[in-house]
Amino acid sequence: MEEEHERLLKTSSVIRYRSYWEHRVWIGDPKLLQELWQAERNGLVEKPEFPPFHRGQELNVFSEKTNHPMWRIVRKSVAQAFQANNMRRYHDHVVAVVSRLVDGIKAKGSAAAIDVSDISQRESFDVIGMVGFGKDFQASRDIDNDVGRSFRLLGSFLQESIKRLGSPLRQFSRATDAIEGRRDFERLNNIMNDLVEANEEAGWLEKNPNSIAAHILKLQDPKGKPLSRARLIQEYFIFFLAGSETTGHTIAWTLYFLAKNPKSMARLVAELDAAGLLVTDQRPRPRTFTYADISKLRFLDCVIREAMRLQPVAALPNLRVAVQDIRLSNGMVIPAGANIEFANYLVMRSAAWGWEDGTSFIPERWEEADAEYHHIKESASSNGHKADEPSIAQDDLEIDAAQGGHDKARRYNPFGGGVRNCLGQQLARMNVPTAVAMFVSNFHLKLTPEDASKSLEELETLRGTLQPVSGIHMHCTERGKHEE
């Protein structure tokens, strides 16, 4: 994938092409991305049509059009669940889930090849269940269990959905894997339905007023009516899907880069040691990782940013449609109806946007001020047109979506940009550092010889999210017990 994108970028940062009857525009330029996010705020860019994957399926906050009142209603309400004071309140859940996994890995011993990708999926699934919906699915209780396949169902759902996009009639096919796909849809639907029922039980809402579930259950449509059960299930489901796949793979890729880069690992270990968080011979039971640690551990933050720059798990399929002709500052016009692909992946790697040695893992680059931005020279504006229209005040629909201005454009957007950027990013920003720090504090991580010998390209695949193709396997040796 990397090679293919580098090849494309050498040709241009904007590519127009036709795929059968569709007109597509592929944008790999941060300044133009900024303009398109502005166009999205102004209603000129929309989400594409998401054909129903399942008869009777409703839309949700991810698939709903930006100009539809329901999208705004859901986004504004559920955003409250992700406020910092809430995240602080729920941090103990994250620590509890990671601690269970740490115990499970210890029980396996260092000879076992642990799939950290599987571990990370269990972690993020349990966190979203507990933090968002008050349900402990216990995927992290025993690292070999299958908890009714529920956490694996999200991955298979995503893959089945993608197959159906390519072949809409698949949902009626009698092929074995298509039948299994339909069963998985049904199972997932039932799990979400059970969860809605549990959350609707008397007294639950009062006890969990800040959860994602509480904000969804209180929603009313524009006519003031409560949401249908089918819509509730869809809203529940999207928070599980968007919230666990992405976070889990981000944790796994971060651990992978650390295991591959001993100098970065050593620096992080020293930081955790200085903070009293590392297990050592002298400190077999370090203090518990706290919410306050997240903002204090600067190098940990650099490591995660760098991993998300190189392996942005959700940066590829950011698709949109032009509502009307859109003129960009480089003079190009995107015709109404054209599909737009935001090629964030490339923007976050390419030398064209000032990334030095952009395909290497160098967390130190995040110690420089303004590293998120590409600075635009006046001459770069090809037709004298300014990069931005005067900025519309960002309202509370946008989360950490600062895009720069005329002189600089944000070149680091792992959570997307503009009004449709990631709604749950505050949960990810709490979960990923906590999990990474706790795993590194407890274990020496060493890739198995087989996975260590593979290139990143051999390890990765794009199945809806950018994820390991068949896991990332490591030997995890307890710190403080078997020091090297």
Ligand code: HEM
């Ligand atoms: C490292 C973890 C995560 C990454 C990298 C990530 C990335 C993204 C990106 C790039 C988008 C925008 C997609 C687009 O423009 O089409 C997005 C949207 C979204 N994300 Fe995340 N996400 C993460 C975690 C989460 C979590 C934890 C939740 C919730 C629990 C969540 C919920 C959502 C939702 C609901 C949307 C749709 C928002 C809308 O359309 O208004 N995400 N995410």
